[in-house]
Amino acid sequence: METDETIHTRQSCERENLSKRFTVINEPYERQYAHIYFVRSEIMRPKVIQAAQRKWGDGVKINKLSEIEEGEKCCIVGTLFKQMELQPSILKEISEEVHVQIQPERKRFISDDDKLILEDTMQRISLTGNISAGDCFTGTVVALLGKETKSGHFNVEDFTYAGLPSQIPAPDLVGNDNYVLFVSGLGIGGKKEKTLQIQMLIDYILGMLGGSEDHEVSSKIVHVIVAGNSLAGETLDKEAQTKARYLTYKSEASTVQAISDLDFFLSQLVPFVSVDLMGGEFDPTNHVLPQKPMHPCMFPSSRRFYDNTFHTVSNPYECKINGVYILGTSGQNLDNLKSYSNVDDDIKLLSSMIECQHVAPTAPDTLGCFPFYKSDPFIIEQCPHVFFSGNQSKYFSSVKKGAEGQKVLLLAVPAFTQTCSAVLVNLKDLTAEEINFEADWSQSNSSVG
Amino acid sequence: MHGSEHDMDMYLCTLDELVEDDKKIVTYKCLSQELAISASKSKELLKLYSKNAEKNNVSIIYCVTGRTKTGIRVVLVQDSQLENAKSKMHKVFSCEPYSVQKSKLTDPSALYAADYEMTKKLLYKCGSYGSVRFNGSTALTDDEINQARTALATTAAANESENTIKHETTQQKSKKISPKSSKTGINNMFGTSSSKVIANGTKIVKPAEQVEIKKEQTKNEKPVQSKPSVSTTNKKSKSHMQSFMTKGKGDLFAESKSSKPSAQIKKEATPPLAEEPSLDINDDFESPKVKVEQEQNEIVKKPEPEKSKKSTSKQKIKKNSGSKKQSRTNSEELPAKKRRRIQEFSSSSEDEAMEEEEEEGSPDIIPASPPPLPKPSRSCIKVGEKNPRKRRVLKSKTFVDADGSMLTEKEWVEEACSDNDYDKRDSDDKKVAKQTDEPKVQKKVSPVAEKSSLKKSKQSSLMGFFSKK
Numbered sequence: 001m002e003t004d005e006t007i008h009t010r011q012s013c014e015r016e017n018l019s020k021r022f023t024v025i026n027e028p029y030e031r032q033y034a035h036i037y038f039v040r041s042e043i044m045r046p047k048v049i050q051a052a053q054r055k056w057g058d059g060v061k062i063n064k065l066s067e068i069e070e071g072e073k074c075c076i077v078g079t080l081f082k083q084m085e086l087q088p089s090i091l092k093e094i095s096e097e098v099h100v101q102i103q104p105e106r107k108r109f110i111s112d113d114d115k116l117i118l119e120d121t122m123q124r125i126s127l128t129g130n131i132s133a134g135d136c137f138t139g140t141v142v143a144l145l146g147k148e149t150k151s152g153h154f155n156v157e158d159f160t161y162a163g164l165p166s167q168i169p170a171p172d173l174v175g176n177d178n179y180v181l182f183v184s185g186l187g188i189g190g191k192k193e194k195t196l197q198i199q200m201l202i203d204y205i206l207g208m209l210g211g212s213e214d215h216e217v218s219s220k221i222v223h224v225i226v227a228g229n230s231l232a233g234e235t236l237d238k239e240a241q242t243k244a245r246y247l248t249y250k251s252e253a254s255t256v257q258a259i260s261d262l263d264f265f266l267s268q269l270v271p272f273v274s275v276d277l278m279g280g281e282f283d284p285t286n287h288v289l290p291q292k293p294m295h296p297c298m299f300p301s302s303r304r305f306y307d308n309t310f311h312t313v314s315n316p317y318e319c320k321i322n323g324v325y326i327l328g329t330s331g332q333n334l335d336n337l338k339s340y341s342n343v344d345d346d347i348k349l350l351s352s353m354i355e356c357q358h359v360a361p362t363a364p365d366t367l368g369c370f371p372f373y374k375s376d377p378f379i380i381e382q383c384p385h386v387f388f389s390g391n392q393s394k395y396f397s398s399v400k401k402g403a404e405g406q407k408v409l410l411l412a413v414p415a416f417t418q419t420c421s422a423v424l425v426n427l428k429d430l431t432a433e434e435i436n437f438e439a440d441w442s443q444s445n446s447s448v449g
Numbered sequence: 450m451h452g453s454e455h456d457m458d459m460y461l462c463t464l465d466e467l468v469e470d471d472k473k474i475v476t477y478k479c480l481s482q483e484l485a486i487s488a489s490k491s492k493e494l495l496k497l498y499s500k501n502a503e504k505n506n507v508s509i510i511y512c513v514t515g516r517t518k519t520g521i522r523v524v525l526v527q528d529s530q531l532e533n534a535k536s537k538m539h540k541v542f543s544c545e546p547y548s549v550q551k552s553k554l555t556d557p558s559a560l561y562a563a564d565y566e567m568t569k570k571l572l573y574k575c576g577s578y579g580s581v582r583f584n585g586s587t588a589l590t591d592d593e594i595n596q597a598r599t600a601l602a603t604t605a606a607a608n609e610s611e612n613t614i615k616h617e618t619t620q621q622k623s624k625k626i627s628p629k630s631s632k633t634g635i636n637n638m639f640g641t642s643s644s645k646v647i648a649n650g651t652k653i654v655k656p657a658e659q660v661e662i663k664k665e666q667t668k669n670e671k672p673v674q675s676k677p678s679v680s681t682t683n684k685k686s687k688s689h690m691q692s693f694m695t696k697g698k699g700d701l702f703a704e705s706k707s708s709k710p711s712a713q714i715k716k717e718a719t720p721p722l723a724e725e726p727s728l729d730i731n732d733d734f735e736s737p738k739v740k741v742e743q744e745q746n747e748i749v750k751k752p753e754p755e756k757s758k759k760s761t762s763k764q765k766i767k768k769n770s771g772s773k774k775q776s777r778t779n780s781e782e783l784p785a786k787k788r789r790r791i792q793e794f795s796s797s798s799e800d801e802a803m804e805e806e807e808e809e810g811s812p813d814i815i816p817a818s819p820p821p822l823p824k825p826s827r828s829c830i831k832v833g834e835k836n837p838r839k840r841r842v843l844k845s846k847t848f849v850d851a852d853g854s855m856l857t858e859k860e861w862v863e864e865a866c867s868d869n870d871y872d873k874r875d876s877d878d879k880k881v882a883k884q885t886d887e888p889k890v891q892k893k894v895s896p897v898a899e900k901s902s903l904k905k906s907k908q909s910s911l912m913g914f915f916s917k918k
Contacts, residue, residue: 007580007581008580008581008582009581009583010582010583012583012584012585012586013585024853025849025851025852025853026849195561196525196558196561199564199568200523200525202575203478203579204523206575206579206581207488207576207580207581208477208478208488208576208579208580209523209547210512210523210542210543211542211543211545212543213543214521214523214542214543215579215580217521219580264568264569264572267573268568268572268573268575268576270573270586271574271576271583271586271588272576272581272583272586273583292852292853292854293852295852295854301572304573304588305587305588306589308586308587308588309586395519421520424520433519434519434520434521435521435522435523436517436519436520436523437522437524438522438523439524439525439560441527441530441557
């Protein structure tokens, strides 16, 4: 009996947290958001100009908006702004003069009438021509090639983002399969919580489930990244705010049980593999990006391994695992882009984000973000090897290659509540595969019987 | 297959018992835990057992792992669906029984529930039955946690002393109490439910003395626990007890503030370690018990500040309850009593306060302490009544820590309150107060209080509520 049992040893990984720029400490929230756009355009301008010259030749004339002359072909650089009629606005809602009809609840706020406007630090100009409002996002810095028309619009012939940032080549890990497991949207405490499947996932990582082939795979998982929404949205319990205090003072917030369940799951994992826990939209941390790491005191038992194999990390999160740079979010950025564009394809969105070198272009317009004023930490200065976004409806992955030989794996990590899937990324060759857990035979049973 | 046949037979027997007799859902995890064998071994065992499944009439859940077009797939299926599930795989890695049970499972979540308790117990060790080893993790040991705790406690104590500078003598008391009680507070924070940790947490002294302390704790608890229930017959003792409790509330950690909860926590923690006779001794024997306890205190004479403090105050409580009986009226509410008790330490003559401090500080004097008796305590209480400008308020304080996380801490602060809050009580107390000769301290305050109580109608008192003080 003992003969067929081989014991595998998991290698510990070299992990480095590179998310320092996403930590906001003691900064006031009172500032205006204008600074962040200013900083963003200042930083991005040279990069975009470089990309424009690469695309249209060094001789291309780059004008400021104030320097454009009608009919002259030139290139202008600025920040895109998409004017959307349907964009929810608190001012519109409270305005008494405009009697807006109550809008149906929408998932998307785009319409055919959306207009694109380009702003630089001085002025703005509305855009026409070969650029579609559906595919573009507010807040991205672009270079446009075209002419100003008589009516004062800018007729776009071509446009470009800054392109992939430069990249430190991935380390050579030949012969060493090293997996990083991504999982997101565990949804603990919700109706859709897949408790047994979560337990199966844990057992799989621990090398309990499956045969020796499985054990070999699981022994090579050197790191686990939990990409947000570990708690279900239901746990937020917004109703609680509306109830009388004396009715609810004895009741425990639903997050308390959920977080202790999460602690229970994590405690099984952390002695055997290193885990990074990111905050997400529904997790008990601050709401606007960047989200702070969840406080370790919420995890009394996994806390014993804190700073050793257990880390709570910010969202967005950037780290280096065995020399491979990984950057990603819990999915708010991607979801927001989806709501404000025509694009459904996760990979396309991820790809355009990395091309415009920004993790969350729509922040601070439609996505809550901290009012930075000296820097814009969401700018991707260095191309990661893995760029992921959690809590998506389905698993997608694709490798994108840049002009300078950059290679980045774009990854849409599915929400566990929806798919019961996690994603294994092999650091050696940046390949990804889905790992799916199923324990739902009641349906198949009933259909048979 | 190696392994002695005897073992296998024994294992199978156990398995059979679990399935047939206990009607349990036996998963490979719970089997490996039950028999202390590895997960693969226990799956092997289940396989063996399931061969006779038809004969045994049990249902089996299989776990099939394999590769599909999209990736790796791990499926739990019932035996009837097994082939179907296998056919969906490109390549089957493994097909092993996951669980065996007597009845047909309709709800998969039962499988999770079946293992939950066990998993909870094992927690960190869950993976140790698996086939993957990992050496890269180190947990904080209990010692390290204790170190962190004591470090935290000392800083907490330091903060505490800063915060409480205003209340003169009471502050000294609370400072002394805080290290101990904050420790339990941190225990709560860590939430380590294991009694072991808590026991270690409270251990500040040498291990040898630990048992002694345990004894003392349990001894001390008993009266604390039982007093309130007795108090139905003896109202006074209850109020004193509570005022005693509230005295400790100068501490940092709100949870640990009232010593009652912390005592309960200790109570939960102690049973496995301390040889506590029986927790639920009936309250009928209340007074004898206290006497016994006193005797014990005298006998033990352990130089433990904690203990001594508790015991002295307890003795005092006894005294008070005895002495005060006649002078109390029914109309007096709890807060008022509380007040008196607090003030007892903050006022009165300096010497007396000093005396009390000494009593606490030097445990050797304790046995001798009983004498101080009714008289002083009575006068103290009178004084307390007349200095009603402070009250304890649970305030939450929000600050940002080094990581930028906002933390909210609740702590008891003694703060001045508006006259009107005490108007009613003042008028109540005045009758009593006027009869007794008033100490100097009280005179400073009382004129205002008297004035306000005389002048103010209901309306003005409402205004006073809004005024900041």
